[in-house]
Every structure is written in C-alpha cells, then in structure tokens.
Amino acid sequence: MTRRRLPIGIQTFRQIREGDYYCVDKTAHLARLVDEAKHYVLSRPRCFGKSLLLDTLKELFEGNEPLFRGLAIHGGWDWSVRHPVLRLSFGGGRFRREDDVPAHVAGQLEMLEKRAGIAPRPAAASIRFRRLVRELHERTGRRVVVLVDDYDKPVLDLLDAPTACRANRDFLCGLYSVVKECDAHVHFTLLAGVSRFSTGSIFSGLNNLIDITLDSSFSGICGYTDADLDAVFAPELPGLDRDEIRDWYGGYAWRGEAVCNPFDVLHLFDRRDFGPWWFDAGVPAFLGEMLIERGLDPAAVDGMICRRSMLSYFDVDDIVMETLLFQTGCLAITGTEDLGGETLYRLGYPNREVRQSLNERLLRAAVPDASRQEDA
Numbered sequence: 001m002t003r004r005r006l007p008i009g010i011q012t013f014r015q016i017r018e019g020d021y022y023c024v025d026k027t028a029h030l031a032r033l034v035d036e037a038k039h040y041v042l043s044r045p046r047c048f049g050k051s052l053l054l055d056t057l058k059e060l061f062e063g064n065e066p067l068f069r070g071l072a073i074h075g076g077w078d079w080s081v082r083h084p085v086l087r088l089s090f091g092g093g094r095f096r097r098e099d100d101v102p103a104h105v106a107g108q109l110e111m112l113e114k115r116a117g118i119a120p121r122p123a124a125a126s127i128r129f130r131r132l133v134r135e136l137h138e139r140t141g142r143r144v145v146v147l148v149d150d151y152d153k154p155v156l157d158l159l160d161a162p163t164a165c166r167a168n169r170d171f172l173c174g175l176y177s178v179v180k181e182c183d184a185h186v187h188f189t190l191l192a193g194v195s196r197f198s199t200g201s202i203f204s205g206l207n208n209l210i211d212i213t214l215d216s217s218f219s220g221i222c223g224y225t226d227a228d229l230d231a232v233f234a235p236e237l238p239g240l241d242r243d244e245i246r247d248w249y250g251g252y253a254w255r256g257e258a259v260c261n262p263f264d265v266l267h268l269f270d271r272r273d274f275g276p277w278w279f280d281a282g283v284p285a286f287l288g289e290m291l292i293e294r295g296l297d298p299a300a301v302d303g304m305i306c307r308r309s310m311l312s313y314f315d316v317d318d319i320v321m322e323t324l325l326f327q328t329g330c331l332a333i334t335g336t337e338d339l340g341g342e343t344l345y346r347l348g349y350p351n352r353e354v355r356q357s358l359n360e361r362l363l364r365a366a367v368p369d370a371s372r373q374e375d376a
Contacts (some may be wrong), residue, residue, distance in 0.1 A: 003235040008266045011051035013059050017067045024262075027073035029221040030057060031213075039152075039179065039189040041203075042221070043196045043213040044284035045252075045329030047263040049222040050192040051091060054147045054324040057190060058085045061145045062364060083187050084136040086112055094157070101154045101168050105175065126174045133182045141321045143187035146179055152193035155202065160286055165316050166361045169202050183208070195314040195327045211312065217254025224265055234271040248274050252332050252348030261329075264353065279357035283328055288361035296321050298359055301331060302348045311345060322347070330354055 007021040009030060016023050030053075044050050059067050063082035068074045081107045093104045102115065113120045117303070118135055133144050154172060155234050158165035179189050189209075196213055197203055212218045229245070249264040266276035285358070291298065301322055312335075325347075326330040332350035336343050349355040 001235045006236075006266050006270050008270060011055060011057040012068055013052060013056040014064070016052075024232050024233055025062070025071045026053065026056065026112060026221060027068065029218060030060060031073045031076060032217070033190070034188060038187070039206075039209050041191045041193075041209045041211050041213070042198065043193060043211075043229070043327055044222045045330070046194055047261075047278055048282075049262050051089070051149050052070060052148050052287065054190065054192055055220060057145070057147055057188075058087055061085050061188065066209050073311045073343060079094075081142070083142045083145045084116070084140050085134070085147065086132065086148065087127055087147040088151075091150040093153065093229040095154040096161075096164075098167060099155060101171055104154075123173075123338070126178050129175060129178045130182055133178065133185050143185055144182075145187050146189045148176070148191040150193055151176070152195045152202070156194060156284070157196075159211045159284075159290075159319065162316065169197075169316055173202050176203065178247040178350050180206050180208055188321065195324075196312050197314050199313070212357055214255050214308065214312065216256030218310075219254040219257055222262070222357070223252055223259030224262050225257055225259050229260065229265070233269065235264070239272070240268070244274070246351075248352050249278075251334075252329065253334075255333060255336075261351075261353075276353050276357040278329075283330065283357070283361075287324070287328065287330070288358075288364065290319075290324070291321060292363055294321050301325060302355075303334075303345050305337060306347060307342070330358055 005019060005021045007016050007023075010016055011023065015021070026049075026078065041049065042053075052316075060073070061083040062085055063079050065077075065079040068077070088105070088108055089324050090101075090104065094099065095101055095104070102125060106128075109125065109128045110120045113128070115131060116132065116136055116139070118132065121131075122129075151172070154168040155165055160169060174192070179186060186318070191209070196211060203209060212221075224233075226246075229242075245260060245265065245268065249268070250258055250260045252259050252261065261278050262364070263278040263282065268274060271277075304322065306322060310320060310323055314320075314323050314327060322331070329350070331347040333345050333348040334348040338344070349358070
C-alpha cells in the first residue's frame with residue numbers, strides 16, 4: 001500500500017477526501033443514525049474526531065456525492081435530496097467573560113443568515129435561531145439539519161467560576177431548546193461535546209435527544225479500531241509494535257468495541273515516538289487541581305464500580321469527579337457486573353499514557369515546584 005498524508009489537525013472532510021490523506025470510513029455509523037432516529041447527543045473526549053464527524057454529516061446532508069465515492073454509505077444514500085445545514089461551533093471560542101457566549105453565537109448566526117440570504121435583524125439569540133430554522137425550511141422546502149460542535153465548551157471552560165458557568169449553561173439551555181420548538185422544521189440534530197448534562201440542566205428544554213454515548217453499537221463512531229489501523233494505516237505500522245500502540249493509546253470503550261485515541265495515533269505515526277500527545281492537548285489543565293481539592297486518590301478510582309447514571313450525566317451544581325474523569329477520557333469502561341438485574345460498570349485507566357500523565361499532573365498540582373522538592 002502507498003503511504004498517504006497524515007490528517008493531523010484536519011477537521012474538514014472535504015480536505016481529507018480531495019487531498020492525499022488517509023481516510024477512516026465512519027459513514028456506516030452515520031447511515032444508521034439517520035435511519036434510526038432524529039435527535040442525538042454524543043459525548044467523547046476532546047480531540048477524538050467529533051468535529052470531523054459533524055463536518056462529514058454536513059457534506060452528506062448537503063448532497064456532495066463525489067466526496068463519498070468508495071465509502072460505505074455511497075450506494076444507499078439518495079443524493080438527489082439536499083437539506084439546508086446549520087452548524088454552530090464553540091470549539092474555537094474563549095469564554096471567560098459574561099458576554100463572550102452571546103457575542104460568539106451572534107457572530108455565527110449573522111454569518112449563517114448572510115449565507116442563507118436572510119437579512120440579519122437584532123434579537124435575542126434564541127429568537128434569531130428560531131427564525132433562521134423556519135425561514136430556511138420555508139425557502140428550500142426541505143427541513144433543516146442542526147449540528148452543534150463542542151456544545152458544552154462554554155460551560156466546561158468556566159468550571160472554576162461557578163457563577164459565570166451557570167450563566168453560560170442557562171444561555172445555552174435557551175438556545176438549544178429551539179431545536180425542540182422547531183421540531184416540525186428540523187430533519188436531523190446532533191450535538192457533540194465532552195460531557196453529557198442532566199436533562200434538568202442544559203437540556204431542560206430539549207428532552208427528546210437520544211444519547212448514543214454508551215450505545216455499544218456506536219462505540220467505534222469516533223477513534224480508530226484495530227480494523228481501522230490494519231486496513232487504513234497499514235503503511236505506517238512497520239517498525240511499530242501493535243501491542244505497544246494499544247498499551248499506550250488504546251483501551252477506550254463505550255460498552256462496545258475498543259478504540260485507540262486518533263490524536264495520539266496520528267502523532268505517533270508522524271513522530272515515530274510514544275508520548276503523551278493527547279493528554280497534554282486534550283485534558284483540561286484544571287483537572288489536577290480539582291482532584292487535589294476533592295481529596296480524590298487516583299489509585300482509588302482505578303477499578304471503581306459505578307452506575308450508568310454516574311457516567312451519563314453531569315451538572316454544574318453537583319460535579320462528581322468520577323464522572324468528569326470518565327467524560328474527559330481519563331477513565332474508561334473496563335468491564336461490567338450484574339447486580340440484581342442492574343448493570344454496573346467497572347472503570348479504570350484506559351492506557352499507559354493516561355495513567356502516567358494524570359499522576360504526573362497530580363504531583364505538579366500537589367507540589368508546585370517538584371524539582372525543588374527533589375533537590376531538597
């Protein structure tokens with residue numbers, strides 16, 4: 001097989017398909033999503049391919065058939081049907097001030113309005129969003145696809161500032177509730193982020209979402225399976241030990257097939273060296289300090305047993321550290337146990353990268369000047 005370019009940092013499906021990049025085909029999962037239901041939410045750690053997944057959906061619903069030739073979905077998709085797509089993203093924003101989120105959303109809505117040929121009119125974000133969805137449906141005759149990337153970032157960025165964090169949560173709650181209000185005008189919805197908020201929190205106005213985070217059949221929708229590594233990246237594997245790749249970067253399983261961290265794997269292929277590439281880029285810096293403040297022993301969470309509710313829901317007013325560790329990718333499901341008909345989940349560190357890096361971060365948080373302590 002011929003070596004191709006590594007799609008490091010590329011979140012645009014068109015660029016991958018039109019350039020000489022490796023492409024991992026996840027479109028069979030997308031076909032099932034569209035066939036089985038309408039409104040979804042998906043949680044995965046940062047840098048796990050969520051943005052690329054949403055961009056693939058955008059190209060799919062816009063009917064850009066040439067990009068999908070040779071992929072699993074191509075033969076079973078009706079390319080004559082094209083839907084207007086509204087995509088909001090919070091991934092590139094910085095949300096430290098009270099007005100950062102409304103300004104960020106207003107800018108994106110204005111851009112979407114201009115692209116649709118709709119004259120922007122000053123109004124609250126939820127009103128503009130609602131008007132945009134309805135007018136697009138009326139103008140095109142096709143219901144609208146709504147995609148939201150990093151839907152929870154404005155909240156997670158401010159976990160260390162509870163008042164501002166709650167304000168962002170309440171603002172987003174009002175914005176996302178538009179999807180349910182406009183259900184007759186919406187064809188498909190996917191909100192993707194790191195966390196899964198409780199239905200009484202950020203989703204209090206959007207209780208018709210199907211959470212596929214712990215759906216075993218979608219465990220491989222993001223990340224690289226063993227089959228992906230062997231079939232797609234075969235030219236990159238010579239000189240690397242497959243078991244060592246799994247030991248360092250594998251072990252992520254959402255009740256189904258385990259996957260390797262894509263960010264790590266691509267950097268490994270590029271640098272030909274094992275390192276904590278994802279942990280340094282994808283794990284919130286405040287996590288170590290929060291663990292120290294809560295007095296949580298990292299050894300105690302490795303092998304802990306918990307209920308599904310602990311893994312599925314996150315709330316600003318009641319932050320459970322085990323939940324945060326799971327949703328940020330620092331813990332993974334390593335097994336299940338049956339307790340009187342209820343399935344319990346065993347959690348543990350997914351791999352060597354996380355185990356080593358999290359403990360090093362805890363050491364730095366507990367001993368700010370570790371080098372001075374070593375010299376003492």
